[in-house]
Amino acid sequence: MSTRIEPGTDLRLDPRSYWLEQALAADPGAPCPPLQGKARADVCIIGGGFAGLWTAYELGEREPSLDIALIEADVCGAGGSGANGGFLSSSWHSIVSLCRLFGEDEGVRYARALAAQIDEVGRWCARHDADIELHAEGAAFARAGDWEPEPDREPIELLARHGLGDRLRVLTAAEVRAFADSPQFRGGTFIEDVATVQPAKLARELRRVLLERGVRIYEGTPLTGLCTGIPVHVHTPSGRIECDQAVVATGAWAASAPPFRRAFAVAVDSVVITEPVPEILAEIGWVSSIGFGDDREAFYYLRRTHDGRVAIGGGSLGIAYGGRIDGRAGEATSRAITSSAGAAVASEGLLWLFPQLRGVRFTHAWTGPMDMTPAMVPFFMSAPDQTVHAGLGFSGHGLTATKVGGKTLASLVLRADDEWSSLPVVGPPLSAVPPEPLRWPLVKLLASTIETSELAQQRGGRATLRGRLAAAAFERYSGTIKGPAA
Ligand SMILES: Cc1cc2nc3c(=O)[nH]c(=O)nc-3n(C[C@H](O)[C@H](O)[C@H](O)COP(=O)(O)OP(=O)(O)OC[C@H]3O[C@@H](n4cnc5c(N)ncnc54)[C@H](O)[C@@H]3O)c2cc1C
Numbered sequence: 001m002s003t004r005i006e007p008g009t010d011l012r013l014d015p016r017s018y019w020l021e022q023a024l025a026a027d028p029g030a031p032c033p034p035l036q037g038k039a040r041a042d043v044c045i046i047g048g049g050f051a052g053l054w055t056a057y058e059l060g061e062r063e064p065s066l067d068i069a070l071i072e073a074d075v076c077g078a079g080g081s082g083a084n085g086g087f088l089s090s091s092w093h094s095i096v097s098l099c100r101l102f103g104e105d106e107g108v109r110y111a112r113a114l115a116a117q118i119d120e121v122g123r124w125c126a127r128h129d130a131d132i133e134l135h136a137e138g139a140a141f142a143r144a145g146d147w148e149p150e151p152d153r154e155p156i157e158l159l160a161r162h163g164l165g166d167r168l169r170v171l172t173a174a175e176v177r178a179f180a181d182s183p184q185f186r187g188g189t190f191i192e193d194v195a196t197v198q199p200a201k202l203a204r205e206l207r208r209v210l211l212e213r214g215v216r217i218y219e220g221t222p223l224t225g226l227c228t229g230i231p232v233h234v235h236t237p238s239g240r241i242e243c244d245q246a247v248v249a250t251g252a253w254a255a256s257a258p259p260f261r262r263a264f265a266v267a268v269d270s271v272v273i274t275e276p277v278p279e280i281l282a283e284i285g286w287v288s289s290i291g292f293g294d295d296r297e298a299f300y301y302l303r304r305t306h307d308g309r310v311a312i313g314g315g316s317l318g319i320a321y322g323g324r325i326d327g328r329a330g331e332a333t334s335r336a337i338t339s340s341a342g343a344a345v346a347s348e349g350l351l352w353l354f355p356q357l358r359g360v361r362f363t364h365a366w367t368g369p370m371d372m373t374p375a376m377v378p379f380f381m382s383a384p385d386q387t388v389h390a391g392l393g394f395s396g397h398g399l400t401a402t403k404v405g406g407k408t409l410a411s412l413v414l415r416a417d418d419e420w421s422s423l424p425v426v427g428p429p430l431s432a433v434p435p436e437p438l439r440w441p442l443v444k445l446l447a448s449t450i451e452t453s454e455l456a457q458q459r460g461g462r463a464t465l466r467g468r469l470a471a472a473a474f475e476r477y478s479g480t481i482k483g484p485a486a
Pocket residue numbers: 046047048049050051052071072073074075076077078079080081082083084085086087088089221222223224249250251252253254269270271301313367368369370391392394395396397398399400401402
């Protein structure tokens with residue numbers, strides 16, 4: 001696809017993200033045919049996104065003799081892990097809400113664990129000779145437009161109390177514009193401990209490393225039934241795995257499983273990517289690989305790629321009714337997944353932020369599902385008999401949270417009482433989403449009212465009263481959710 005971007009352009013969605021297409025074209029690992037017949041494993045991991053892949057990796061690190069199998073319905077990286085914006089990000093900017101949820105000490109402990117993963121991924125790449133286009137240069141959250149809020153100083157003050165005052169700093173307009181000269185940038189915040197990566201390459205390199213370590217990966221192998229007990233039976237269309245323990249890491253797809261029906265809503269985010277435009281980027285001084293976000297509720301996130309393209313996502317979210325995203329991403333049945341409306345909003349956002357890009361072409365547009373908990377933090381839980389574990393609800397922040405999640409799930413499997421199994425995110429979800437048929441209209445109404453109001457301001461109009469009320473209602477509601485330690 002190659003579409004000239006003009007506001008309102010009808011973008012055709014690609015079945016796979018640009019990242020995954022690129023990663024699969026030069027795949028570093030051996031083929032992984034579907035499971036046929038019966039197999040046995042100590043641990044069976046269900047889902048080949050970052051959560052499943054990091055769990056398999058951590059288990060192998062800690063117990064090299066463990067016999068691990070992993071089943072994936074499509075190909076590893078086909079879910080959100082191969083479709084995201086590629087922001088491997090600390091949560092310093094969300095520190096106030098983490099502390100509200102978990103109490104200050106536990107909130108800071110969790111945020112420190114997340115931030116530490118950026119360097120860890122760098123070391124992992126060096127150790128395994130993995131090229132994932134990692135650039136650990138930080139991110140600028142810009143105030144784009146006079147109507148966006150002034151940078152919030154509360155997180156900076158909170159971090160300073162814990163000796164972390166240098167992890168966030170306020171930027172002037174000139175400082176943000178020095179990173180990339182958008183006429184909309186009015187100032188912002190710089191966040192340390194953020195890297196950009198080519199996410200599908202990370203997924204496929206993880207798969208390669210696991211294969212080299214003897215993990216048996218079955219792609220094209222969806223879970224069709226899970227029978228708990230000893231052993232656990234993992235059923236698939238052409239075979240079955242008997243195992244001592246299983247780990248459910250199917251991301252947004254878990255929404256249809258009874259234990260998780262009220263655990264999260266499935267939001268759908270869209271990303272678009274331009275043709276290579278290195279000369280224009282050089283003209284506007286966009287030469288670094290830092291990530292950008294803007295500070296509105298329905299925020300845009302954008303970054304450049306190795307070959308001088310710009311990828312932008314956000315600005316709007318679709319909602320899948322009842323979390324139904326059956327089938328693989330490109331074949332999904334939910335209208336939220338197959339709608340290009342979000343891609344059009346993202347493309348409009350890019351032209352608004354950088355009018356210098358007017359006239360460039362988009363080569364790819366895609367959507368991906370996200371498992372969004374009301375508190376925007378994941379949860380990790382085990383069945384009462386400790387044979388089945390789940391790590392879900394990564395809520396659009398899964399690049400670092402799944403890396404911590406892999407350590408946490410490995411600790412739950414190994415029954416280790418340690419820094420990972422004691423994190424405040426271990427336990428059931430902090431709050432339930434409303435049941436259908438209430439959830440879809442409620443979330444849709446809230447999200448689209450906020451987005452419409454913000455888009456109106458972006459287009460030079462005013463915030464709507466309904467938009468302001470919806471944003472306030474959302475803030476108020478999320479402020480009421482508390483974790484056990486808070
Ligand atoms: C457009 C978009 C942009 C995003 N941007 C960012 C970002 O910049 N930074 C960030 O931190 N996070 C971002 N996220 C979120 C991040 O991608 C996710 O939080 C993370 O990838 C979740 O990983 P996961 O392994 O839990 O899920 P997934 O990657 O979705 O993996 C789940 C896997 O399970 C498989 N599966 C499903 N059903 C079955 C079954 N029955 N049997 C076997 N396998 C099954 C799926 O095919 C899939 O491969 C974004 C997400 C999207 C969609």
